[in-house]
Amino acid sequence: MHITSHVSTNPQPTTHSTDIPSNFKSAIQGGTVLKRGAKGALVKELQNLLNEAGANPKLVADGDFGRGTENALKIFQRQHNLTTDGKFGRGTLAKLEIALQTAATDHADHSHDDHDHSVTTGVSTRTTGSTSIGGRLMSAVDGGQVLKRGAKGTTVKELQQLLNRAGASPALTADGDFGRGTENAVKAFQRKHGLGADGKFGRGTLAKLKEVLQLGVGTSPNGGTTVDNNNGGTTVDNNNGDTTVDNNNGGTNTTNDGVGQAIENQLGVFGGSLRRGGKGNAVRELQTLLNRAGANPKLTADGDFGRGTENAVKAFQRKHGLGADGKFGKGTWAALKKELGVDFKASDPLSDAGLSGTASTHYAYKKGKRLGKIQVVRIDGKPVEINTARSFLKMREAAQKDGVNIKINSGFRSYEEQKRLYDLYKAGRGNLAARPGYSNHQHGPAVDLNTRDPKVLRWLNKNGKKFGFVRTVPSEPWHWEYRP
Ligand SMILES: [Zn+2]
Known part of the structure; x- marks a missing residue:
């Protein structure tokens, strides 16, 4: 499950104006799947909810699941990295619930706080969850930069990724090179949303893209990142002491400063294990996390997997009933994450390139x-x-x-x-x-x-x-x- 949390600098509690009716929720959670051809009160409710989530064009809530409803649902699924099958079941319900809560809290914040929480600088998009893409793009374009044919770099790459999430067809290769394909995708997006289709990406088009993708969530204003947490709670960067976390799903909050992402990327993408003789950032993170889990004696986080680190891994494995081979692979990593109450989402090269689901x-x-x-x-x-x-x-x-x-x-x-x-x-x-x-x-x-x-x-x-x-x-x- 992918959970996003809304992070706000506003100390006031935020309210949620949008609730999904409980009879609708229990029908879907009970296994009902709404699809093309379905009719009735549940479909009508779905149409209302899709409208609240920003369906464009707005649906007529007539209780008849036709092509328009199917298209709106597919767009929603694409935007939220779900399988784009146009069928509404449990998975899409879960995302819709989050999207509506997010929309509600966004609105509540902006009514008394004009800060744009979406601008994040200095965050590496390589290691953040999918909601965090776009920080550099937004900083650049909000700052007056206009991206057009011939532009190159990370901001262009982010633009391509976001256009894909907004449903660019054909999907763009996120190569950071603003060529004809990207220009056409910008034009198509502009046309679809009633903007002048000049193929140049400036403030106006960015504002519309943010609206369509409901951006402005998932990144904290101090450059922290939101990561997945599969126990149903949310995990946020909270190391500056003034970030409040809005969480109404009954999960738990844990402090997480991002240490562990390099381990996740390495083990999650390549498998294998960290072991004696290994060097680098993932090893440094491992040493830091083993210390947090109570390694005794404390390890020096020098990024060098030597005898001391091996002994600490073995001690941890023994304590958790794992085979004490001193190699740090997926099983031991799972136990360590559980003990520390953190989780990460591996950076997936396919999704980074905007290719997941294609x-x-x-x-x-x-x-x-x-x-x-x-x-x-x-x-x-x-x-x-x-x-x-x-x-x-x-x-x-x-x-x-x-x-x-x-x-x-x-x-x-x-x-x-x-x-x-x-x-x-x-x-x-x-x-x-x-x-x-x-x-x-x-x-x-x-x-x-x-x-x-x-x-x-x-x-x-x-x-x-x-x-x-x-x-x-x-x-x-x-x-x-x-x-x-
Ligand atoms: Zn060949």
Whole structure:
């Protein structure tokens, strides 16, 4: 479950004007799913609630679940990272409840406090929950910057991510490069909301985007972050002593200063464990958290996993009835999070790139045999199997930091695509291509990369393995496979 909390600097308690009627709530929680074709009082209530949550255009609350209601529901689901199936069940109810509470508290705050709590500076969007994206964009645009064709950087990347959440179709690749696709998406957004469709992103368009996405929640004004907490409560940054937390869902609040996010990112995305000999930020966080959990003797948080840290991990494991192997993997991490009452959401490269929820499903083939179905997303227009894509995006980002731009020339090929290439080849109009079903680009792990650039090849030879990418065809330096 993804819970967002509203963080306010206002010491007055806030009120919630929007309540979901209990009979409606219990029907949905009891398993009723509302979908196209449904009729009656529950549908009417749903239409009213969607309107309150900002459905645009507003729905006529006629109790008839038609195309308009379905579209409004899909937009809501997309905006809240839910499966966009246009069906209203428990999951969407939970989000709707939060959205309505958030809208109500937002309104209450702004009636006597003109501060815009949504502006957050200095927060890394890499490590914050999905509600926190947009801080830099808002600071820049509220400060007078106008983003347009040719602009580049983090603010553009955030804009692309937010446009995707607002339903950009086709979804944009969040590459931080304001090109024609981004311009078209801005224009489409402007047209849809009655703004001048000039394709430039300034204050007016930002205001509308904030309204549509109900931004301005989830980040605290001092740059703290909101993270998921799967016990139903909310976890907020509270280390400046003046932040109040509005929480009416009966959960618990725990103090959380973000220490642990690096561990989550590492274990959550790559799996494995932190162990003797390991170094870096995740190890430093581990040492800090073990101290908080009562490590004795206290560890020096130096980011170096030596004998002392290993002993502390073993002691913690013994205390919690875990195998005391001194390796800090997912199981031990779960126990430590539980003991400290904190939780985190791993940064997911797919969602950071605005690609979560965009996968399509295809059959995989190997050596002429049809295997199961796999999920495929598009990176820069190239289809890539979803797990390969996740690691590729991580790798591409790391390479970018070294000034190297890795590009995919060919990724996953569906049966139809391979057949097309093979037919072209047979007709003498295309490159050598394997028979359909026999290409190693048809089962997921293969990507052809731009290794004609010697910098790219050198970087991959040195670093590819860290991300699970290896060469498998000696004569083809461009052909890499994800074999973690
Ligand atoms: Zn290849």
